[in-house]
Structures are given as C-alpha cells and as structure tokens.
Amino acid sequence: MSTRRFVPVQWSSQVTRKAAGLLTAGLLLGVSAFASPRRQEQHFKVDARPVITIHNPNGLITVKAWTKSEVMVISTLASDQVAVDAEQMGNRVDVSTHGLSDSLSPDDMRTDFQINVPEDAELQIHNDSGSVSVANVMGDMNVETVAAGVDLEDAAGYLTVKTVGGSFQCLRCAGRIEVSSISGNFRLIDLRSYHVWAQTSTGNILFNGEFLPNGTYSLKNYSGVIEVRFSPADSFDMSATSLKGKVNNEAKLTPPTHQHHFVPKWGNALFGTFNQGRAKVELTSFDGTINILKRD
Amino acid sequence: MAIIKCEEFLSRFEPWMEGERHADIQAHLRNCPHCHAIVNDLNAIQAEARSWSSSETDAPERVWTALREQLEKEGLIRDTVLDSKRSGRQAASARWLWGLFGGVPRPVLAGAYLAALIAVAFALSGPIHKKVNEEKWLEGTRIATSPLRAELNTAEQNSALSLASSNSDVSASLHQNLAIVDNYIALCEKSVREDPQNEIARDYLYEAYRQKADLLAQMSERGENVQ
Amino acid sequence: MPEADAIRLAQQGDAAAFERLYRLHNRRVYSLCLRMVGNTAEAEDLTQEAFLQLFRKIATFRGESAFSTWLHRLAVNVVLMKLRKKSGTESSLEEITEPDEESGGPRRDFGGPDLRLSGSIDRVNLQRAVEQLPPGYKSVFVLHDVQGYEHNEIAEIMGCSIGNSKSQLHKARMRLRELLHEALRAKAREDRKAASADAGGED
Numbered sequence: 001m002s003t004r005r006f007v008p009v010q011w012s013s014q015v016t017r018k019a020a021g022l023l024t025a026g027l028l029l030g031v032s033a034f035a036s037p038r039r040q041e042q043h044f045k046v047d048a049r050p051v052i053t054i055h056n057p058n059g060l061i062t063v064k065a066w067t068k069s070e071v072m073v074i075s076t077l078a079s080d081q082v083a084v085d086a087e088q089m090g091n092r093v094d095v096s097t098h099g100l101s102d103s104l105s106p107d108d109m110r111t112d113f114q115i116n117v118p119e120d121a122e123l124q125i126h127n128d129s130g131s132v133s134v135a136n137v138m139g140d141m142n143v144e145t146v147a148a149g150v151d152l153e154d155a156a157g158y159l160t161v162k163t164v165g166g167s168f169q170c171l172r173c174a175g176r177i178e179v180s181s182i183s184g185n186f187r188l189i190d191l192r193s194y195h196v197w198a199q200t201s202t203g204n205i206l207f208n209g210e211f212l213p214n215g216t217y218s219l220k221n222y223s224g225v226i227e228v229r230f231s232p233a234d235s236f237d238m239s240a241t242s243l244k245g246k247v248n249n250e251a252k253l254t255p256p257t258h259q260h261h262f263v264p265k266w267g268n269a270l271f272g273t274f275n276q277g278r279a280k281v282e283l284t285s286f287d288g289t290i291n292i293l294k295r296d
Numbered sequence: 297m298a299i300i301k302c303e304e305f306l307s308r309f310e311p312w313m314e315g316e317r318h319a320d321i322q323a324h325l326r327n328c329p330h331c332h333a334i335v336n337d338l339n340a341i342q343a344e345a346r347s348w349s350s351s352e353t354d355a356p357e358r359v360w361t362a363l364r365e366q367l368e369k370e371g372l373i374r375d376t377v378l379d380s381k382r383s384g385r386q387a388a389s390a391r392w393l394w395g396l397f398g399g400v401p402r403p404v405l406a407g408a409y410l411a412a413l414i415a416v417a418f419a420l421s422g423p424i425h426k427k428v429n430e431e432k433w434l435e436g437t438r439i440a441t442s443p444l445r446a447e448l449n450t451a452e453q454n455s456a457l458s459l460a461s462s463n464s465d466v467s468a469s470l471h472q473n474l475a476i477v478d479n480y481i482a483l484c485e486k487s488v489r490e491d492p493q494n495e496i497a498r499d500y501l502y503e504a505y506r507q508k509a510d511l512l513a514q515m516s517e518r519g520e521n522v523q
Numbered sequence: 524m525p526e527a528d529a530i531r532l533a534q535q536g537d538a539a540a541f542e543r544l545y546r547l548h549n550r551r552v553y554s555l556c557l558r559m560v561g562n563t564a565e566a567e568d569l570t571q572e573a574f575l576q577l578f579r580k581i582a583t584f585r586g587e588s589a590f591s592t593w594l595h596r597l598a599v600n601v602v603l604m605k606l607r608k609k610s611g612t613e614s615s616l617e618e619i620t621e622p623d624e625e626s627g628g629p630r631r632d633f634g635g636p637d638l639r640l641s642g643s644i645d646r647v648n649l650q651r652a653v654e655q656l657p658p659g660y661k662s663v664f665v666l667h668d669v670q671g672y673e674h675n676e677i678a679e680i681m682g683c684s685i686g687n688s689k690s691q692l693h694k695a696r697m698r699l700r701e702l703l704h705e706a707l708r709a710k711a712r713e714d715r716k717a718a719s720a721d722a723g724g725e726d
Contacts, residue, residue, distance in 0.1 A: 047604060051580050058465070089370065090572070092579050106465055122583050128466045140583050146514070147469040158583075164511065165469040182473040182507060201507065202476055222480055222500065243487070243496050286484070286500050310693040338696045341703070344644045345668035348558070355553035355570045356563075360545055363571050364538075372578055373538040 037076050044071040044088045049139060052117055053124040055096040060112040061127050065119040065136040078110040122157075131166075149184075167203070185224075200224070208295065211236045211279035222286040229295040235275035242268050244287035250294050300324050305331050313338060470515050477511060480504045530590060534582050545574055548591060551670060552598045558665040559602045561654045569605060573598035595672075596680045599662055606658045644703060652702040660695035667692050 046069055054061060059078075071093045075084045081104055086095045097111045106129065117123070122139040125132055129147040140158040143150050149167045152159065156174040163181040170177060170188050176195040179186060184203045188196065191209030194216075198205055201222040208229040211217060217236075219226050223245075230236070230251055240247045246268060253272025283290050300308075305324045312321050312335070325332050367373045481504040487497035524532075524543050532540035552573055557566035576597050584593060653661060662681060666672045667688075672680070674688040681688065 048600070051583065090576055090579065092576075122580070124582070129469070142583070146466045164473045164514070182511070183476055199503075201480055201504075222504075241496065243494075243500075284496070286496075310689065313693060313696070314689060334700070337700050337703075340644050341649065341696055341699050342668050344646070344649050345664070346671070348646070348669050349554070349671060352550050352554040355549045355567060359549070359553070359567050359571050360542070363545065363574050364542070366571075366575055367541065367578055370579070373536050373541050 037078055038080065040073075040075045040077065040084060042073045042086045044073075044086075044093050045069060046071055046088075046093065046118065046121075047091050048118070049091070049120050049122060050118060051092040051122045051124070052115065053092070053094045053096075054113060054115070054126065055094075056111055056113065056127045056130075057097060058106045058110045058128060059097075059130040061115070061125060061130065061132045062113065063115045063117060063123060063125075063132075063134040063137060065121070065138070066116045067119070068116075069118055070116075071118075071121070072116040074114040076112040076114075079104075079108045081108050082111060084111060210234075211281065213278035215279040216282075217279065218282045218284075220282075220284045221288050223288045224285075225289050225291065226283050226285055227291045227293065228281070228283060229293050230274065231295045233275075234279075235277060236279040236281045237271075237273050237277040238281045238283070238292070239271040240269065240281075240283040240290045240292060242285040242288060242290050245285055245289045247283075247290045247292075249292040251292050302328060302331055306334075309335070466518065470511060470518075474508070474511055474515075477504055477508045481508065526590060530581070530584065533578070534584070541578055544577075544590075548594055549574070551591070552594065555595065555598055555665060555670060556602055558650075558653065558669055559606070559658075559661055561650065565605070569598075569602055573601045576601060592676055592679050595666070596682070599666070599680055603658050603662065606661075648703060648706055649699070652699045652706065655702055656695055656698060660691055660698060663688055663691040664695040664699070668696075 048069075050071060052063075052071055073084075073086050073093070073095055075086075075095075075097075077084060077097075081100050082097060083100055084095065084097050086093065088094075095113070095115070097109070099109055110130070112130075117137060119137060120139050121137055123134065123137060123141045123143070125134075125141075125143045127143075127145050127148045129145070131149045131151065132143055132145060133151040133153075134141065134143075134155055135153040136155070138156040141152070141155060141160070143159075143161045144163070145166045146164045147166055148163070149169070150161050150163060151169045151171075152161075152173055153171045154173070155170070158176045159170075159173065159178070161168055161177075161179040163184045165183045166181065167184045168179050168181065168186045170179075170186075170191060172190045172192070173188075174192045177188070177191070177193050178195075178197045179199070181200040181203055184200055186198050186200060186203060186205045188198065188205070188207045188209055191207075192212065193209070194212045194214065196207070196209075196215075196217045196219070198207075198218070199220045202224055203221060204224040205219045205221055205226045207217070207219060207227070211230070211234045213235065219228070238251065238253060240249070247270055249270055251274050253270065253274055255272055283292070300320050300323075302324075305321060305328070308318075309321060309331075312318070325335060364373070481501070484497055484501035484504050487494060488501055491497065524540065526544070526547060529540040529543040529547070533544055549570065553566060553570045556569040556573070557563065560566055560569065573594070577594055580597075584590065653664065656664065663677060666677045666680060667674070674685045674692075677683075677688040678685045683691075
C-alpha cells in the first residue's frame with residue numbers, strides 16, 4: 001500500500017564530477033562526504049480518521065492537512081547512520097527514526113519530517129528536540145517533547161501537549177486543549193476552545209482567545225506571568241489566586257452570586273462575575289503575577 | 297378532521313412508525329385495509345428482527361486467540377510482570393522503578409507517587425482546628441514523603457548516570473528542568489511547613505513531586521534505550 | 524474489572540484489560556458483523572479486525588462518547604469498508620442508491636396483490652432479505668431493529684443526523700417488505716408449478 005521513492009541526493013549520475021569535488025572539499029574542510037542529507041518519500045493510502053504516530057529523537061516535524069485520502073511522509077535524514085521506518089497497519093501509519101550504530105551525536109540523529117495527512121487524522125507525535133508544527137488538522141492529537149517547541153495552527157479535536165522545556169503556541173484552535181510543561185512558555189491566541197487546561201511551572205502563559213459559553217479555562221503556573229485578555233462582550237466567572245505574587249485586574253467583576261463558590265483563603269485572590277458569567281476561568285500561581293487585561 | 301388518501305398516508309407514516317400519533321393518520325388506518333397491512337408488515341419485520349438479539353452468541357474463541365497473537369506481534373499489549381528476556385537487558389538505573397511498580401508505564405508511575413501523597417493527605421485532612429491535628433498532619437506528611445524523597449533522590453542519581461551518553465540537548469534540558477523542579481519542591485515544602493493548612497501550597501507540592509517522578513521516568517527511559 | 528478500569532489499563536498495554544474489554548463487547552460486535560455479511564467466516568474476520576483497530580487506537584479514546592458507541596462506530600466502518608470492496612464501488616456511508624428514491628418517498632405499491640407477510644416472516648427469509656439491502660440501510664436496520672440502538676446513538680455511530688437515521692431505517696424496512704413480498708410471490712409461483720406438475724403426473 002505504500003509507494004516509496006528514495007532519492008539519495010549524491011547518487012545522481014550527473015554529479016559524478018561534482019562528487020569528486022565534494023570529496024576533496026570535504027577532506028579539506030574535515031567534513032565527511034557521506035554526511036550529505038538523504039531524502040526519502042513514502043505514500044500510504046488511508047481511510048477516514050487514520051492514526052499517524054511519529055517517534056523522532058531530533059528534528060523538525062511539520063504536519064499539514066490536505067484533501068487526499070493519503071498520508072505522505074517526506075523525511076530528510078542528516079546522515080547515513082540513521083534510518084526511518086514507516087509502516088502501515090490497517091488505517092494506522094507508524095513512523096519512527098532509529099540510529100544504526102551506538103554513540104551518535106544529536107546532529108547525526110537529526111531527521112526532519114514533512115508529513116501531509118487527511119484533515120481528520122489523529123496524530124501521536126514524540127519528538128525530543130527540534131520543533132513540531134501542525135496546521136489545519138482536525139483530529140485528536142497527542143504531542144510529547146522534551147526540548148522541542150510545539151506550534152499548532154487551526155487545529156481542533158482533543159489536543160494534549162506535554163513538553164519539559166519546549167514552548168507551546170496555539171493559534172486559532174478549537175476543541176479541547178490540555179498542555180503541560182515545566183519551563184515552557186505558552187501562547188494561546190485566537191482560540192475557540194471550550195476547554196483549556198494549561199499548566200507550566202516557571203513558564204509564562206498568555207491567553208488571548210474567546211471564552212465560550214459553558215467553557216472552562218484553567219491556567220496555572222508556579223512562577224512567571226499569567227496574562228489573560230478579555231473583551232467587553234465576554235462573559236465569565238473568574239477566580240484568580242496568586243499565593244505569594246500579585247493579581248492585577250482591569251475587569252469590572254461583580255461579586256459571586258452563587259453560594260458554593262470556592263473562596264481561597266490564602267494569598268492575593270480575586271473572584272467575581274463578568275457580564276453573565278457563562279464561562280468559568282481559574283487562574284492560579286504560586287508566586288507569579290496574574291494580569292487580567294482588556295483586549296486592545 | 298380532514299380525510300387523507302393512501303398517497304398522503306404513505307408520505308407521512310414514517311413518524312407514525314416512530315411513535316408519533318395523528319388523528320387523520322389513525323383514521324385512515326382504521327378505514328384502509330391496504331395501508332393497515334403495510335403497517336402490520338413493518339411491525340412484523342421489526343418484531344422478528346428484535347427476536348434475533350436473544351440468540352446472539354459470542355464469537356468463537358479462535359477470534360480472541362488470533363487477535364491476541366496479532367496484538368502481541370504489534371507490541372500493543374504486554375503482561376504486567378516483566379518477562380525474563382527484558383529484565384536481563386534492563387539498565388540498572390531503571391530497575392528500581394520497574395521493581396517497585398512491575399513495569400508500569402510512566403504516567404501510572406508518576407500517578408502512583410501522587411496517589412501515595414494524596415492518600416496520606418486525605419487520611420489526615422479532617423478539619424484542622426486544633427494544634428494537635430496540625431502537628432499530626434505535619435508528622436504524617438514527613439513520614440509519608442521521607443521515603444518518597446529518598447526513592448526520588450536515588451532514582452535521580454541513577455538516572456543522571458544513565459543519561460550520560462544520550463542526546464546532549466535533551467540531557468541538558470532534562471537536567472535543567474530537574475533542577476527547576478527540585479527548587480520548586482524546596483519552596484513548596486517550606487510553604488507547607490510554615491502553613492500546614494494551606495491547601496494551595498499542598499496542591500503545588502504534590503504537583504511538584506508528580507512532575508519530578510515523571511521527569512525521572514523520562515530520564516530512565518532514555519538511559520534504558522541507550523543501553 | 525469495571526469497564527472504566529479496563530479502558531484505563533488497556534491504554535497502558537495491560538493484556539488482562541484488553542481481554543476484559545474483548546469479553547465485554549465481542550458478542551454485540553460479532554452479531555453486528557454476522558447480520559451484515561451473513562456468514563460466520565467473514566463475521567469472525569471482521570470482528571477480529573474491528574477489535575484490532577480498537578486496540579490500536581485505544582490510547583486516543585478520551586471518554587467523550589460511550590466506549591461501546593466508539594467501538595461500534597469502528598465496527599460499522601470496518602464492515603462497510605469490506606462491503607464496499609466487495610461491491611467494487613466507492614460509495615459513501617449514507618448510500619441509498621435505490622432508483623425509486625429519486626422521488627424522495629417510499630415506493631408506491633398500492634393496487635398490487637395483497638399478500639400478508641405476518642405469519643410468513645421467519646428468520647431465514649428475513650436474513651436473506653437483509654443481505655440484499657444496500658450497506659447503508661443494512662447498517663441502520665441491524666443497529667436499530669436487531670441490536671436495539673436508539674437513533675441518537677446510531678447517528679453518532681454512523682456519523683449522520685438523527686433525521687437521516689430515522690429516514691434510512693424507514694426506507695430499509697419498506698425495502699425489506701418489498702423483498703419479502705417478492706420472495707413470497709416467487710414461492711407462490713413455485714408452489715403453483717409444483718401443484719400443476721403433480722396434477723399432470725397423476726393424469
């Protein structure tokens with residue numbers, strides 16, 4: 001079911017003389033001629049809602065949606081000491097990178113992927129370092145990285161992202177979003193999500209999106225800044241608590257009217273209702289600063 | 297009430313079959329044997345089909361046998377007890393984790409630490425009005441978390457060794473973030489000691505332990521893969 | 524083991540949890556497949572394929588629908604893909620390719636001979652008739668009338684609207700009625716032929 005086209009750049013018969021030149025240059029520069037990147041392309045026919053998994057130690061992963069019922073995987077491998085396996089089982093495509101010998105440097109292991117998937121694909125991506133970008137994919141997604149940054153645009157579905165130090169940016173996304181990190185910063189812009197749960201320890205969180213009626217928005221960090229922007233038409237119930245830091249608020253909140261509202265007893269806290277209080281917003285920090293600001 | 301003809305009845309009787317009742321439809325059915333027969337036929341089909349569910353049987357056992365083989369082949373399932381081949385190859389740094397939790401994957405490992413902490417906290421989390429309760433809570437927390445901290449420290453040392461030869465960017469990031477979490481734990485512990493009743497500080501402390509367990513599990517995984 | 528625990532453990536690869544989920548749901552899935560394809564060998568293959576797909580994707584299950592609904596959606600998709608491959612056509616899940624449907628209403632069959640079906644329907648002839656239904660009709664009929672799913676559940680399983688589910692069910696039943704009537708008429712003709720052959724033989 002897969003069509004594989006392997007295009008090793010340096011094997012073209014037209015560049016034989018160039019290869020000799022490259023080898024000389026390589027020797028002079030101390031760079032091995034066999035370190036030229038290799039490009040590999042594979043195609044897989046799939047049905048509705050395919051599942052695509054990618055395991056990669058280091059590199060740039062770019063995933064985009066297209067209208068074909070097909071998954072295309074283009075991998076660019078930095079060295080010949082690394083290989084990419086891409087296999088299809090039913091409606092699932094698994095892509096993984098592995099080293100062919102021990103003690104490879106991160107540069108040797110580097111593999112970049114450009115992957116096109118149907119719009120309703122579900123993605124599971126593990127990429128330790130480099131970056132992950134996904135655009136226009138509407139299926140559920142699970143992305144885990146250590147140091148790689150994650151960038152989602154126009155995504156929907158159940159989106160879960162976990163990084164250790166990588167940053168996270170989400171533009172114009174919908175559905176549910178759950179993101180956690182230790183030191184990564186989060187930018188959540190123009191969201192139309194009904195559930196956002198974002199937690200980072202020392203990173204900053206910027207939320208500048210819609211508060212949908214009945215939506216729940218929970219932003220939490222240990223230190224750093226949590227900044228939330230609102231517009232006059234928004235409607236939310238807000239609780240903002242910083243145990244040892246500050247809470248700065250530009251929203252005119254009315255005191256809560258319901259009896260069982262949790263009242264934090266510690267730190268700097270404010271809580272109240274903006275307009276009809278349709279969405280629920282919880283902002284928590286240990287010793288960071290919480291800013292609730294009007295949208296420009 | 298308007299009298300309807302067969303043609304109109306046929307174009308409108310789908311909702312009738314779903315339980316909607318209209319007087320004109322009812323009247324037509326009373327007076328038209330042909331349309332009445334159609335409704336009877338559909339009811340008979342439905343009744344016969346409904347009786348099929350009582351004779352449903354399980355799939356033959358060979359279906360499960362073949363399915364299980366395929367799942368094992370694809371590596372989608374494993375037994376909770378480690379097989380001997382795997383334990384022989386395991387890095388010493390990861391053994392303590394697997395030994396404690398029998399090969400339980402990372403999210404459950406991290407959850408296990410958190411569960412242990414929460415169990416202790418709930419056991420002592422009644423209304424803390426009296427100083428006696430407060431002291432009990434502090435002591436209880438210390439008892440619960442001391443072995444946990446010791447385990448985490450040991451795991452940290454083992455994980456550091458195993459990470460020596462892995463991706464240096466990743467290794468650096470993991471170490472750096474481990475230091476962040478350690479600092480975070482120290483500050484949260486200090487807050488909890490100063491104000492044991494502070495639920496927010498306790499929540500942050502538990503979260504910090506969970507993060508540390510998760511990080512260490514990630515470090516061990518990478519060390520294991522390298523070996 | 525409760526289903527929720529089994530799902531959670533299965534997401535972590537636990538073999539016993541997988542088996543538990545299989546034991547809980549295999550009967551309905553197998554029955555669905557059997558009703559749709561009409562033979563046990565294919566039904567077994569399809570059951571295995573449906574569970575295989577389920578277990579491959581179980582890590583992505585987030586509990587936003589009932590687990591059984593999610594499983595049945597997978598099973599229906601597996602069966603429909605198989606049926607489409609058999610028919611050699613790429614048809615949509617909501618295929619209703621009956622020529623008489625152009626008018627948007629059920630076939631006008633009044634004025635024909637009034638054979639009563641009640642008393643003539645049995646498992647064998649109804650099963651044969653179900654096998655002749657187009658895949659879309661068959662799915663809705665089996666899910667609703669055989670397995671007892673409500674229209675809102677079928678809409679979720681099939682990825683269609685509730686109105687669509689009701690409409691397809693009605694058309695499925697009307698088509699079954701026609702098929703059963705044709706079978707009855709064919710049997711009546713056979714009986715008449717046999718009777719006249721006997722009468723001729725006696726002479």
